[in-house]
Amino acid sequence: MSDKKLPKVVVEKKYFTFAEPPNEMVLDSGARLGPITLAYETLGRLNEDKSNGVLILHACTGDSHVAGYYSEEDQRPGWWDNMIGPGKPVDTNRFFVICSNILGSCMGSTGPSSINPKTGKPYGFDFPMVTIKDMVKAQKYLIEHLGIKKIMSMLGGSVGGMQVLRWCADYPEMVRSAIPIATTTRHSAQAIAFNEVARQAIMSDPNWKGGSYYGGPGPDHGLAVARMIGHVTYLSDESMRSKFGRKLQNRTAFSYDFNGDFEVESYLRYQGAKFVARFDANSLLYITKAGDYFDLERGDGNLLVNDNLSHIRFLVISFSSDWLYPTYQSKAIVSTLKKSGSDVSFCEIDARWGHDAFLMPNEQMDKLIGGFLDRISHEC
Amino acid sequence: MSDKKLPKVVVEKKYFTFAEPPNEMVLDSGARLGPITLAYETLGRLNEDKSNGVLILHACTGDSHVAGYYSEEDQRPGWWDNMIGPGKPVDTNRFFVICSNILGSCMGSTGPSSINPKTGKPYGFDFPMVTIKDMVKAQKYLIEHLGIKKIMSMLGGSVGGMQVLRWCADYPEMVRSAIPIATTTRHSAQAIAFNEVARQAIMSDPNWKGGSYYGGPGPDHGLAVARMIGHVTYLSDESMRSKFGRKLQNRTAFSYDFNGDFEVESYLRYQGAKFVARFDANSLLYITKAGDYFDLERGDGNLLVNDNLSHIRFLVISFSSDWLYPTYQSKAIVSTLKKSGSDVSFCEIDARWGHDAFLMPNEQMDKLIGGFLDRISHEC
Numbered sequence: 001m002s003d004k005k006l007p008k009v010v011v012e013k014k015y016f017t018f019a020e021p022p023n024e025m026v027l028d029s030g031a032r033l034g035p036i037t038l039a040y041e042t043l044g045r046l047n048e049d050k051s052n053g054v055l056i057l058h059a060c061t062g063d064s065h066v067a068g069y070y071s072e073e074d075q076r077p078g079w080w081d082n083m084i085g086p087g088k089p090v091d092t093n094r095f096f097v098i099c100s101n102i103l104g105s106c107m108g109s110t111g112p113s114s115i116n117p118k119t120g121k122p123y124g125f126d127f128p129m130v131t132i133k134d135m136v137k138a139q140k141y142l143i144e145h146l147g148i149k150k151i152m153s154m155l156g157g158s159v160g161g162m163q164v165l166r167w168c169a170d171y172p173e174m175v176r177s178a179i180p181i182a183t184t185t186r187h188s189a190q191a192i193a194f195n196e197v198a199r200q201a202i203m204s205d206p207n208w209k210g211g212s213y214y215g216g217p218g219p220d221h222g223l224a225v226a227r228m229i230g231h232v233t234y235l236s237d238e239s240m241r242s243k244f245g246r247k248l249q250n251r252t253a254f255s256y257d258f259n260g261d262f263e264v265e266s267y268l269r270y271q272g273a274k275f276v277a278r279f280d281a282n283s284l285l286y287i288t289k290a291g292d293y294f295d296l297e298r299g300d301g302n303l304l305v306n307d308n309l310s311h312i313r314f315l316v317i318s319f320s321s322d323w324l325y326p327t328y329q330s331k332a333i334v335s336t337l338k339k340s341g342s343d344v345s346f347c348e349i350d351a352r353w354g355h356d357a358f359l360m361p362n363e364q365m366d367k368l369i370g371g372f373l374d375r376i377s378h379e380c
Numbered sequence: 381m382s383d384k385k386l387p388k389v390v391v392e393k394k395y396f397t398f399a400e401p402p403n404e405m406v407l408d409s410g411a412r413l414g415p416i417t418l419a420y421e422t423l424g425r426l427n428e429d430k431s432n433g434v435l436i437l438h439a440c441t442g443d444s445h446v447a448g449y450y451s452e453e454d455q456r457p458g459w460w461d462n463m464i465g466p467g468k469p470v471d472t473n474r475f476f477v478i479c480s481n482i483l484g485s486c487m488g489s490t491g492p493s494s495i496n497p498k499t500g501k502p503y504g505f506d507f508p509m510v511t512i513k514d515m516v517k518a519q520k521y522l523i524e525h526l527g528i529k530k531i532m533s534m535l536g537g538s539v540g541g542m543q544v545l546r547w548c549a550d551y552p553e554m555v556r557s558a559i560p561i562a563t564t565t566r567h568s569a570q571a572i573a574f575n576e577v578a579r580q581a582i583m584s585d586p587n588w589k590g591g592s593y594y595g596g597p598g599p600d601h602g603l604a605v606a607r608m609i610g611h612v613t614y615l616s617d618e619s620m621r622s623k624f625g626r627k628l629q630n631r632t633a634f635s636y637d638f639n640g641d642f643e644v645e646s647y648l649r650y651q652g653a654k655f656v657a658r659f660d661a662n663s664l665l666y667i668t669k670a671g672d673y674f675d676l677e678r679g680d681g682n683l684l685v686n687d688n689l690s691h692i693r694f695l696v697i698s699f700s701s702d703w704l705y706p707t708y709q710s711k712a713i714v715s716t717l718k719k720s721g722s723d724v725s726f727c728e729i730d731a732r733w734g735h736d737a738f739l740m741p742n743e744q745m746d747k748l749i750g751g752f753l754d755r756i757s758h759e760c
Binding site: 028029031128129186187188189190192193194196197199200201203204205206221222224225228229232235236237240241243244245246254256257258260261262264265268269272285289292293295298323326 | 408409411508509566567568569570572573574576577579580581583584585586601602604605608609612615616617620621623624625626634636637638640641642644645648649652665669672673675678703706
């Protein structure tokens with residue numbers, strides 16, 4: 001080819017609808033929900049013995065559009081396009097990549113904004129609580145539907161990392177290797193606190209109306225504030241200092257008013273407004289709550305301490321400036337997994353971008369993940 | 381006396397009203413405000429040569445009621461009663477303690493909820509922006525009114541520490557010694573970010589009404605969320621883990637709803653509701669903005685680098701787990717003050733309570749402050 005520009009990887013959003021007989025899935029809480037639809041996307045090709053599947057688990061407000069473009073004209077790639085594609089660390093020339101939107105979200109999978117088949121109206125707050133365990137259970141139905149018995153590797157950061165760990169705890173026989181990134185076995189009180197403040201911001205917006213706002217104005221102000229709170233926790237003191245410092249926005253002197261003198265103020269307002277245009281407030285409530293409920297150490301010991309996990313190869317990654325899921329929490333994962341006899345590698349990457357670092361291009365992370373997957377694929 | 385119980389120290393809230401001629405004070409922004417009233421309280425007695433005055437500067441949402449009780453029946457002492465009183469580190473048997481409510485607040489001093497003499501109605505958002513410099517300028521009028529030419533020592537934490545530094549920069553000839561605690565020469569981008577989210581929570585509450593809510597329902601929901609945000613930043617990951625961890629509130633199993641399973645959620649809701657009952661939303665907007673504007677390094681070099689400060693004795697205190705005003709910011713204060721030739725002592729106290737540590741009883745802080753004041757008083 002004379003044209004050196006590589007063609008875009010074009011992906012398609014697909015939907016898988018299922019139900020446990022009779023037509024509902026039994027949830028962690030005991031409630032029932034169904035039928036359930038998962039939006040998902042795939043890249044690369046499943047090999048003949050179906051042994052090259054790589055499952056990507058997205059974070060709180062992510063979606064199935066993990067990499068590639070929806071068309072040749074599409075200008076914005078998926079959220080982890082720097083990590084996934086032909087010749088990239090998760091090499092779609094070799095691996096079959098699957099990413100589905102989590103249960104409870106609003107990006108194509110069943111969630112509070114979906115139509116409740118019993119009423120013909122959006123569920124709203126009639127949507128039952130879903131947990132990380134439920135999200136993973138739904139993903140398992142999708143994986144089985146794709147004909148895959150054992151996943152070569154699964155990776156995800158943040159709430160995506162929780163799903164990775166839950167997969168290993170609940171369906172270890174379906175997992176060969178796993179890469180939990182910037183995550184935890186359970187939220188700290190501080191992480192719960194920030195989530196709760198975000199939820200209160202939404203639920204105290206008069207337009208939230210107990211969750212029944214569909215068809216009318218939504219709790220946009222509350223949702224924007226919730227996103228702003230979340231956004232600050234995804235960054236770090238150092239990254240904010242280097243990105244914004246005390247720079248003023250389009251002015252040289254203080255205005256002595258409340259219109260946002262500082263760049264960091266404008267940035268947060270922009271992030272809030274942008275988020276409102278793409279995400280459903282109820283979904284944020286449900287997914288943050290699922291994150292808070294997630295606890296692999298609750299009740300009868302740590303679910304990761306289990307001989308059935310001993311065959312799983314782990315690569316645990318944390319980031320030095322992540323104060324939402326600090327390194328000490330990743331180290332706790334590592335020492336727990338070792339009790340199960342698993343082969344565990346661990347790396348704390350020195351990065352100043354805070355929790356968000358896992359989504360940023362990072363050569364060290366690329367090498368770690370690329371090398372790990374390469375080794376796993378040759379050990380088939 | 382056979383009764384061993386010490387009598388309560390009873391204090392009285394007083395008011396001082398002043399105006400720069402003709403009847404307004406010129407503010408940092410160039411706007412004018414007046415007349416201005418400051419609520420203040422005093423403990424101990426001013427000695428004959430008026431050399432034993434100790435000025436306490438309160439933080440963002442504090443007030444003039446720094447120690448003692450309003451009556452023998454009063455059950456709740458002032459906010460720093462563990463630090464100030466007869467025989468305490470700030471010993472009111474020896475020192476004359478003054479604490480005034482800051483300009484812009486709602487606890488007796490002139491602020492947005494005060495009556496605008498020009499309209500006969502509360503100022504609301506017609507209240508001009510006030511800065512830390514303005515707050516200190518108003519305090520100077522009070523100190524002069526009390527007949528004090530030179531303050532023996534001044535101390536305060538957080539926004540109170542900013543006032544301490546501003547006093548030294550603006551009126552060094554009136555200061556003999558100063559103790560800035562858990563503070564900074566200017567807010568980091570992260571600190572501005574948290575304040576801005578709190579402000580957005582208030583200003584997006586429909587009951588805020590552009591600041592003109594007096595006489596009707598106020599932006600209680602927004603104010604509660606704002607307080608919850610602030611509260612999380614005053615604590616630390618470690619203190620929240622030890623205080624709350626993942627303990628459930630009045631239940632043994634997850635409820636799978638949004639009513640607040642975790643103790644930390646209930647605690648934050650309680651803190652939000654309690655704050656709404658005592659504080660004005662507009663005052664929080666103005667005071668947080670004053671904190672964000674505060675910048676001793678803006679423009680023509682650092683205001684603390686000034687030979688006129690060389691006679692002032694400093695004790696700078698930070699706390700190891702304070703991530704809102706981390707120790708590196710106190711160290712920057714120290715190295716700056718040394719450039720002025722000042723005598724500076726510095727201590728980072730190992731405490732896990734985060735920023736709030738400065739308000740908690742702490743033996744090391746007691747000794748540091750008590751010893752420092754004792755030395756200063758003997759060097760008269």
